[in-house]
Amino acid sequence: MQPLILTTSKGLEELLKAEVERLCPEAEVAIKPGQVRLEAELADAYRLCLWSRLANRVLWVLEQGSADNKDQLYELAGRVNWGRHFDVDQKLVIDFVGTNRQIRNSQFGALTVKDAIVDQFMDLYEQRPSIDKQDPDIRLHCRLWRDQAIIALDLSGQSLHQRHYRQQTGEAPLKEHVAAAVLYRSGWADSGKPLADPMCGAGTLLIEAALMAANIAPGLARQRWGFDHWKNHNQSLWQSLRDHAVDQQREPAMVISGRDEDSQVVGFARQNAERAGVKHYVDIAQGDACEWVPDTEQPGYLVSNPPYGERLSELTALLPIFDRWGQHLKRHFADWHLALLSSNRDLLRQLKLRAHKEYSLYNGRLECQLALYRMDEANCQERIQGHNDFENRLKKNLNKLKGWLKSQDTNCYRVYDADLPEYNIAVDCYGDWAVVQEYAAPKNIPESKTRRRLMDALMVLPQVLNIEEDKLVLKVRQQQKGTEQYQKLAQEKDFIQVYENGARFWVNLKDYLDTGLFLDHRDTRQLVKSWSRGQHVLNLFAYTGSVSVQAALGGAKSVTTVDMSNTYLDWAKKNFRLNKLVGSAYQFERADCTQYLQSQKRQYDLIFIDPPSFSNSKRMDNTWDVQRDHLALLTDAKHSLSADGKIVFSNNLRGFKLDEKGLEQVGLRAENISAKTLPTDFKRQPKIHHCWVITHG
CATH class of the missing domain: 3.40.50.150 (Vaccinia Virus protein VP39)
Structure with a gap:
């Protein structure tokens, strides 16, 4: 038995633990932040490499112990008999994660481990292995936490989330193992019901779903592994596990379909599905999420990673889209289950739906929330919005300014300036554009409340001001200091002409x-x-x-x-x-x-x-x-x-x-x-x- 560590993204540890327990039912599995640990045989390690949909790396631990300083780390690395794992003429790379008071950066830690390995080979063979970061034969992985370190062989070689079917993506692609986690959390994986993604992008969710439904091991398509040149690699055992995985494949029994409004991205999704070997299992076409209804009589699962609107200019354009999408979902997706992944809860609130469960997880370094909804009678009811104080005040201001504006030779003016304390913004019109400046909110007002008020205002403005939604610009104004006084926000370089009193x-x-x-x-x-x-x-x-x-x-x-x-x-x-x-x-x-x-x-x-x-x-x-x-x-x-x-x-x-x-x-x-x-x-x-x-x- 050998210690194994599987790494994953923050927030996926429990899911990965359950997956490891399914694949290795005899193992005792423990969780640490961002990783799962167990004792396993080589066959288990191979099986995890081949089948894990949630892990990033499978690490075969060679040594672990105290590493409070450089000397201890060097001694720890020297305890490994490196000649049992690779030859002196093989190329290696060392990934080092973590720091402490004495080992203050990862480069220094990696160099210390490398020195221990090189010195051991020099003492035994008077030769030294070479370092190759681009094309190594052996990838070693070291993790340091306080005064404890592990030194391991990275059996995966490259991160397991890289399934090698994605050659092209749209903006902000969803990592494959995160997509798999979303599908598990949604409840779809064990349901046998249809799956729909109306904002499918490059198709990652659809493809991961098809791989699950067809029981295709995600590691089958990988051509290179971290154990290919390892001396203890058992090729016959590995091949038998691969052959067994091929025998386990099946035809999916459910409809898996997706749409995206960007025809180029739809082309990417289809190419990716073909490379993944699931082209015939998924229906991908161009379509508008606010209009598309899947061709299935059976309610299923709508699982999607809609755009987040990371830039302010994108947010103002997305708000009305999410409002329309919410109305569409209420009318056409009764009895469906929804699972939506987003880093922007403000956008999800525009759907006017109540989530029954939420999970936090990370897509790369971006913290996201996965919100689960049941499209029951309560969620499918059209909610009539009450009186909007901001809308009423804005209309009142416009009415007051109407006579004055006729006497002015300008198309630039202010229509609202924090008149209502809960709507702490200024609104300026520039021709057929409007600029919304959000003032920094008082500290005693919760940020969640101010964000909701801002989103409400952004929804109202295009209609009341009679402007197009994409001509609404949002900025955050707060007290500026020094060189921030004319702070650069973007690089659009879009200029428009306005007029004022003959100029x-x-x-x-x-x-x-x-x-x-x-x-x-x-x-x-x-x-x-x-x-x-x-x-x-x-x-x-x-x-x-x-x-x-x-x-x-x-x-x-x-x-x-x-x-x-x-x-x-x-x-x-x-x-x-x-x-x-x-x-x-x-x-x-x-x-x-x-x-x-x-x-x-x-x-x-x-x-x-x-x-x-x-x-x-x-x-x-x-x-x-x-x-x-x-x-x-x-x-x-x-x-x-x-x-x-x-x-x-x-x-x-x-x-x-x-x-x-x-x-x-x-x-x-x-x-x-x-x-x-x-x-x-x-x-x-x-x-x-x-x-x-x-x-x-």
Whole structure:
């Protein structure tokens, strides 16, 4: 008898234990996190390699014991008679898992074991085996936990979840052993009933189900094993087990069918099924999950791994799909059993179904929940949604803004801003798009509740705003610090044009936390425009240059746009070109705005300054804090201000206090014009920004 360890994904240990007990009924099986242990014969080890649908690796333990430090690990590895397992001219690789206080990384641990093996061969044969990570003859596996280690031969060679039938997949493929676990947990494996997967992707669930139904050992298709070059390998025993496995195959007695809306992925699924040898056992075709009903009179099991919507843009598109799918399931899948695997419970909630059991498991490193549903009378009832407070408030806001919008020359405006505490979001319209910004929720509100409220809002918005579902963009807004102030969110690079008071602007609704146009400064930009005729204008911390554009359209003699970011300066230049503003009167400077004021000698008639609250950008010599540093900044700006000039100074730090006494001491006078610069659609949040006109005293 030899100690064996079978590894698996977290959450599958109990299932694997039951499987091992079926395959090796005489063995005593124990569980540890991510693994199952037993004492077994070589035939048992071969059988587990051949038949396990849930294990990743089958490890034949050669030695185990204390390994608190390098010397102990070296001594432990040296206790193995390596010449009994492979020859000196064979290639090996060592996988090492785990660390402790003395052995702090896996590479160091693997090197220590390798040294022990090489030294033993050198002492006996004056030759050393070679390491080959790509094509080894022997794969060794070492696992370290605190001061204990095991050293084992990896009989599987490659992870057993790699069945070698998947050459192509869609996005976020489901690992084969996890698919098998889902089928076991669903209850389908022992039911003899039809199986349907309406979002089958590359077909992994369908193929694993067909392999089960046909009693095909998942290891039969594997061409290489970790024991192929092992000295103790018993080829005749192995071959007899393979032959017996072939004899056990049978024709499936149930319907196994799947659909996917992506025709390319359907092609992948069919090719994968053919490579797995189950092409004739599964029906795979293109179809819409919200319309497809399996061609079977007998209720069965719907088992699926629907899309998770990992990116925010995907989530907003998936919510209405899951809502429609839930209605479809209620109408056409009475008496079926459902098993849905997802890492996003928000999406599953849109089905409006009550799960009777849930399991946690991992697909790779992604934590998922497997929710089981019975489509009984209670779950098949259409649930009439009650009054939606958010929907009512949104409609009320739109109605209030209707008259004001007719008088405005813009298609960008705010329609909702955390009016209801439980719906802590802001909603901005940009033409036929809408951007939803989720504020960080108060700590006393459970995250699950805020997520449900957010999903409710996202479901309502397309209909009330009369926009397409894929033109709803979701962002999470929280207090930003330093270089996070213009945080990059994605790499879509999708720009759309919007207009405002005679100007056109490029906005990017997906890639950044901010879109490129601060809507609360709409009236401020109009004031700057009205004051710019015949003036030399300087725009500091210019971002995408929207204030500069309005100044230029207002008839400024010159406009100088200053920002530290090349990205935003390029964006500003695009906005100028969009408005046909070209010529030497318009200058763009990449610089730290605080240093720019200190170094340049020009005089300006109008200076616009809208700095961030805080910044520690690598492009700055020092940190920036608007409360701490604004007086010094405005003092420097005074030296660049013409005698009759004015500074428009704005910021959005909620608790900001202008140092008026300090300004007086340096010869400046400030007039608070915050109320004048607050647009109608932002009056629900009067502290969204502060604004002053500052002149020579």
